[in-house]
Amino acid sequence: MKIKYSLLLVVSLIITSCCSTISTTKKEYKITETTPLKSNWNFNSKEWFLEKDTLTGTGGPMHWGVIESKKKLPENYEIDFKLNMTEESLFEVMLNIDKDQYIRTYLYQIDQNIVIGKGVYKKNSDEYGKRGGPTLFKKAIKLENNKWYSVKIRVSNQQLFFSVDNETFLECSLEKSNLSQKGKLGFLTNGEAKVIDLKIKNIQ
Incomplete structure (x- = not known):
């Protein structure tokens, strides 16, 4: 009986590790202390770290701190989390990262907007034009440092x-806006940002 249980556990771990998406229809992905960050994400440990259940990112105006998932997002998905921009002005959710292209969904304090844009991200380069990109849609919102916001992306x-x-809501068609339709997930900050209660789930 113990051997059967051990085999079942090993097989389920192999299936989970081989899955190409960050979440499945049966299980949503969460970041917790019990989830080893390095097994699911690519990042610089000087820029991003997990303490208890809080994911903290740091960057600067000339060098944005980026963390990127190792697995792709499902075709249809929902992302929920709470965000606190404790320093500086920008926090970005990078959606459907595919090579250098991605969808920019971000909160920007300087303009006091939430934004959907078309992004480019060249790894290991902070040159102008090799990160960020044009705004496609925006909506005014009052944004402050040291305040928690509930963010939902679907x-x-x-x-x-x-x-x-x-x-405050924004929506658009990926196809009509010529945006990435598949790829990985990332987070980006130009200051310090804290993320809690992150949940990523596959939806039908």
């Missing part, structure tokens, strides 16, 4: 929905 049938505190 991609379903090529339609992107982005909301903050269930009050």
Whole structure:
């Protein structure tokens, strides 16, 4: 009986590790102390770290701190988390990272907007034009440092929905806006940002 249980456990671990997406239809992905960060994410440990259940990122105006998932996002997914921009002005959720291209979904204090844009991210380069990209859609919102915001992002049938505190909403068609339709997930900051209660789930 013990041998059967051990085999079942090993097989389930192999299936989980070989899965190409960060979450499955049966299980959502969460960041917790019990989840080894390095097994699921690529990052510089001087820029991103997990303490208890809080993911903290640091960067600067000339060098943005980036963390990128090792596995792809599902075709249809939902991402929920709480965010606190403790320093500086920019926090970005990088969606569908595919080679150098991705979808920019971000909160920007200087302009006091949430934004959907078309992004480019050249690893190991801080040159102008090799990170960030043009704004496609934006909505005004009052943003402050040291305040928690609830962020929800949903991609379903090529339609992107982005909301903050269930009050400020943006949406667009990935196909009509010529945005990446598949790829990995990332987070980016130009200061210090804290993320808690991160949940990523596959939706039908």
